[in-house]
Amino acid sequence: MPGREGRPVGNVTAERVWPWISTVARLGLAAVFLTAGGLKIGDLAASGRAVYAYRLMPFETARTVGAVQPFLEIALGLLLLAGLAVRLSAGVAAVLLVVFIGGIVSAWARGLRIDCGCFSAGGDLGAGQAPTYGWEILRDVGFLILAGILLWRPVTRFSVDGALMGPPSPPPSPSPARLPAKGRQR
Amino acid sequence: MTSASKARERRAQARRIVEEQKARERRRRVTLWSTIGVVIVLVAAGIVGYSVMTGQQKSNANKLVTPSVAVDDGTAFAIGSGPVVIDLYEDFMCPVCHEFENASGATLQQLVAEKKVTLRYHPVAILNESSNGTEYSTRSAGAVAAAAMAGKFLAYHDVLYANQPQEGSDGLSDAKLIQLGASVGLTGSSFADAINNKTYDAWADKVTETFAQRGYTGTPTVVVAGKQVTGATGGYPGPSDLTAAVAKAAG
DSSP, X not given: OTTOTTOOGGGHHHHHHHHHHHHHHHHHHHHHHHHHHHHHTTOHHHHHHHHHTTOSSOHHHHHHHHHHHHHHHHHHHHHHHHTSSHHHHHHHHHXXXXXXXXXXXXXXXXXXXXXXXXXXXXXXXXXTOOOOHHHHHHHHHHHHHHHHHHHHOOOOSSOHHHXXXXXXXXXXXXOTTOOOOTTSOO | OOHHHHHHHHHHHHHHHHHHHHHHXXXXXXXXXXXXXXXXXXXXXXXXXHHHHHHHHHHHHHHOOOOTTOBTTTTBEEEOOOSEEEEEEEOTTOHHHHHHHXXXXXXXXXHHHTTOEEEEEEEOOOOGGGTTTSOHHHHHHHHHHHHHHTTOHHHHHHHHHHTOOOTTSOOOOHHHHHHHHHHTTOOSHHHHHHXXXXXXXXXXXXXXXXXXXXXXXXXXXXXXXXXXXXXXXXXSOOHHHHHHHHHHHHO
16 A cells, blocks of 8 residues: 555554454444345335435436445445455445535434334334434444444454555565565455 | 576566455456446346336236225225214234224214214225234225125124134134124125135235325324324324314314
């Protein structure tokens, strides 16, 4: 990755710890998307209704978005689980999360009373139930932070990326006295 | 430093640079192909999702049997013949619908008896995820369609609420649905067959879709003369809210 060179020697510990933090973030985010998609994929019509409940698009469009979304979420979850093109996968996850947060904020701002449909087919909210937008946004922001960690530090353990890339090459600047940066990327 | 050692140093450095370039080239290739891989996986997932959806819609359309007694584009069962139309959207798994029925059922029937209103019951299925995969919402909506075909919509509707299963349980079994039908006089084999064969289940999905398409998201949804009515503090309307809305709609 660019921008790595010239890190002070005192950061060697950080260099060793970050891949593990990123690995936890990657697997956590994978679990989030696999769960979210898995809970919706069994009832695509309900997922479409949940999207339409946001009143942001026509019914037919919402139905298609609602049907495609759980498949995308599961695919993204699998990509993160495998660790393929982690920075790109995390970027896609971040874009999705920003869209979801935007949707919830707009539903809140317009005074809609809906279930966000984040981890369920959602849509409906019983007459006695109050919406929990604040908590839903907070939760999605937490997931966004996980994606942010991966965008910033995409090098993780147990990833396809690591297996394909092999050990990182020394930085381009010719300085023979440099310590070998061993095992950063596996 | 001797000139020989200088030359060695230079050769070593040249080798390093070549290796670095090779490694960079390899990483560039891996990044390119893994990016392409991710894009392909995501696009493929989208295409799969889309085709699964259209497949399900087609299969539902093929299975659709609309009960001939249904009104409002075949999505509701009418009770009464008064001038003001009240549309009721309810899910048999919805506990709040049960509360609404307990609170306002008698008032609604009173309004019917006074020939002030026509009730149109839309049995929607939005709580299928609350019956452990048995799809009680769909099954009960299909069953009530079979009851309506035998002319016993309201009696069966009421007995389903009186025996409402706990939200999140398996719901009532098909056998129990048939048995409850018998308790209100639905003893014909066509009623039991319709439940066992899931004759009207695709229709229940259509009712639900119409409900969503009209912009409603929760149950119970009560619409008097085209206008959604809620209680004073939101939530479902009480008896006085209903009579007031009906009086206003009647002019």
